[in-house]
Amino acid sequence: KAGVTQTPRYLIKTRGQQVTLSCSPISGHRSVSWYQQTPGQGLQFLFEYFSETQRNKGNFPGRFSGRQFSNSRSEMNVSTLELGDSALYLCASSRSSGGAGDTQYFGPGTRLTVL
């Protein structure tokens, strides 16, 4: 069974630009969550999508947005990039069936560098 895939794996942008990252969940998984990982703050939750609707949201500015498609694939967008947005962006998927042991599985991440 294929794992969570994220594209692109590496990205370099300049301040003020915008970026779109893509995530394909494990087959059968309906929930997709996004996290930002930095050395200073660690892993921080951005938002979660389930059945094309945002179900949970973390404490990030409105420049960070996302969406989910009918096939459960998800994209996140960051507009007006700032130097502090340089991070590893991780996508995680889960069945979200409420069953025992149902939890999140992570992709390899997209490393974004803002110059």
Added chain:
Amino acid sequence: QKEVEQDPGPLSVPEGAIVSLNCTYSNSAFQYFMWYRQYSRKGPELLMYTYSSGNKEDGRFTAQVDKSSKYISLFIRDSQPSDSATYLCAMSAQGGSQGNLIFGKGTKLSVKP
């Protein structure tokens, strides 16, 4: 006070040692507890998932949850060089599958041959 505190290490042990990794938390609503392992330049990999208090064992790994003390632990027996990685604790009030996992900052472990 951060919701989840985890000693960042680094922690260096000889091969074969027993490793103890710990997290404390402040939110009494947390009921779902996870340990992830992250190798350099990779995404976190789920190691252990427990609900509420108690112990769970899987091979060389044992997870313990003490909700009364708001303290969770991961023990690694017979540690191997391949266990060298960063270990992240994570927890949630809503269930492990529903977004918004709160992570510790991770403990970097090095197992020396």
